[in-house]
Amino acid sequence: AAGVIQSPRHLIKEKRETATLKCYPIPRHDTVYWYQQGPGQDPQFLISFYEKMQSDKGSIPDRFSAQQFSDYHSELNMSSLELGDSALYFCASSLGVTVINNEQFFGPGTRLTVL
Amino acid sequence: GDSVTQMEGPVTLSEEAFLTINCTYTATGYPSLFWYVQYPGEGLQLLLKATKADDKGSNKGFEATYRKETTSFHLEKGSVQVSDSAVYFCASLNTGGFKTIFGAGTRLFVKA
Numbered sequence: 001a002a003g004v005i006q007s008p009r010h011l012i013k014e015k016r017e018t019a020t021l022k023c024y025p026i027p028r029h030d031t032v033y034w035y036q037q038g039p040g041q042d043p044q045f046l047i048s049f050y051e052k053m054q055s056d057k058g059s060i061p062d063r064f065s066a067q068q069f070s071d072y073h074s075e076l077n078m079s080s081l082e083l084g085d086s087a088l089y090f091c092a093s094s095l096g097v098t099v100i101n102n103e104q105f106f107g108p109g110t111r112l113t114v115l
Numbered sequence: 116g117d118s119v120t121q122m123e124g125p126v127t128l129s130e131e132a133f134l135t136i137n138c139t140y141t142a143t144g145y146p147s148l149f150w151y152v153q154y155p156g157e158g159l160q161l162l163l164k165a166t167k168a169d170d171k172g173s174n175k176g177f178e179a180t181y182r183k184e185t186t187s188f189h190l191e192k193g194s195v196q197v198s199d200s201a202v203y204f205c206a207s208l209n210t211g212g213f214k215t216i217f218g219a220g221t222r223l224f225v226k227a
């Protein structure tokens with residue numbers, strides 16, 4: 001079965017650079033979620049989109065922005081990178097938010113290292 | 116707000132020992148509950164889930180029962196293996212919710 005695809009899987013950037021992470025949800029899933037997992041930490045919710053509109057916002061820095069496109073893929077844009085942004089970034093997708101038990105399916109993550 | 120609390124690790128067991136990792140939740144409404152496993156350097160894998168009270172999720176010898184009266188979802192396995200060494204996350208998701216709430220994770224080490 002198709003899973004959530006994230007690219008790139010690994011990314012190395014310098015401080016103050018920008019980065020773009022991409023997420024391709026499971027076919028027919030219309031909702032995507034972004035999570036950040038720092039070293040030794042639990043995943044923290046950043047932001048989500050339903051039908052191309054932002055649906056919820058968590059602890060996402062102002063330096064980050066995201067959007068969902070017409071084909072439902074999503075991109076997380078990160079600017080003015082800081083050392084503390086080094087983390088594993090997960091994308092998850094689900095089928096709608098009104099469906100009972102709308103389980104989120106997680107991608108493999110993008111590991112971002114800021115030097 | 117919603118939250119998930121799980122027992123702190125690390126937990127160190129010998130092979131074939133019994134495993135329990137405690138998890139309790141607070142939520143408005145009736146969330147679905149999950150256990151995820153994360154192996155070193157890898158992503159999150161869904162281990163098992165339960166969507167309503169008294170449901171039992173099970174997979175690969177692991178079990179957890181959704182206990183509404185105690186707001187708990189403890190993870191158990193009767194006989195652990197070295198290959199079970201990983202970090203285990205308990206999580207909740209409210210119906211119609213937009214985010215999964217994770218516990219802090221419990222690292223399990225299994226010795227041969």
